[in-house]
Amino acid sequence: MKLYNFFRSGTSHRLRIALNLKGLTPEYVAVDLRVDEHLGEAFRAINPQQMVPALDTGSEVLIQSPAIIEWLEEKYPTPALLPRDPQRRARVRALAAVIGCDTHPVNNRRILEYLRKNFGASEDAINAWCGTWIGAGFDAYEALLAADPLRGRFSHGDAPTLADVYLVPQIESARRFKVDLSRWPRIMAVEQACIALQAFIDAAPARQPDAP
Template identity: 50%
Template sequence: MKLIGYFRSSAAFRVRIGLNLKGIVVDQAFCHLRKGEQGRPEYVALNPQKLVPALVLDSGQVLTQSLAILEYLEEIHPEPALLPKDPVERARVRSLALIPTADIHPIQNLRVMAYLRDKFGQSEEAAFAWSRHWIETGFDAYEATVANDRGTGAFSHGDAPSLADLCLIPQVFNATRFKVDMSRYPTIKRIFDNCMKLPAFDAAHPSKQPDAEP
């Protein structure tokens, strides 16, 4: 298999963690989002959404959308599990995963920021303020959920990393870039620290990717 990503992409970061946790080795290729390579015809032919990541299977089939890719990896390589066996617990993990992936990331990613600047004349400072607002709104909800739920352990759910953590950790990196005050979120910070002690998370860090830039 081949993973096409970009070092700073939160969505690609999620998939890298999942592959590392499951011990699945893939080839890597890179699509530089800030240079607009996602709009090149050859990439659009693979992924009409013009987003990363894209996972090209041995069969030639292309999978897109990070959550769909992670669910696929879970099905073909179920151990270690990213989702609990209990249906209620599975729903809790999926619910947590959707806070960063559905409520935060889509409205503060690169193309939304560019639209704010280019189409509405917003300054870089205003665009950053927009992103901080939506990150903090989502983190307020995530923190309240994990801080007050007995399902939380060393990680977002229990004492092993789950799909929720794979989605949360990249968003914490984004939050740092947008100068979010993480002291407001002690439980998220604790989970983040626990995750980053694991080699699978550490190796997926944006700065450790072959296409990383300062």
């Protein structure tokens, strides 16, 4: 397998975590978003949407991190990233969606570049924009953690799930945009449980071959 990704991309980060948790080590292919490599014809031929990550399985190229992670869960079911109980599965998926559907998309690079180029947004304005939507997402996530009597050390139970795969890269992004994380102690406790695991350590942006 080949993983087309960028070290600082949150969607790439979450897929690296999922791959590591499944014990899979695809070839790392860096796509440098800083110089718009993803917008070139070579990468368009790999992913017509011109976004990372993309996973070449050897038989086809999969795109969109939620779809790829679901494929991994079905193809490599152990260790599981979703609980067996349908209600708990729905809860974990909802936590992941708080990040993947409502928090990350409005803070990703192409949105921020549009704000910079078309609205003249300063870096302070960009940080305020990101802080607003990350804060809203984390407020909801923290409340959901507080309301779950079965939470355990991770977002659900005592082993990492799909929710943690989504959460940790968003925390990394929050720090990059200078968001004060101290108001979400449960999220911070979950992060500590996650980053003690080698799968999360090895997936961190700073440890990737294309990191500066």
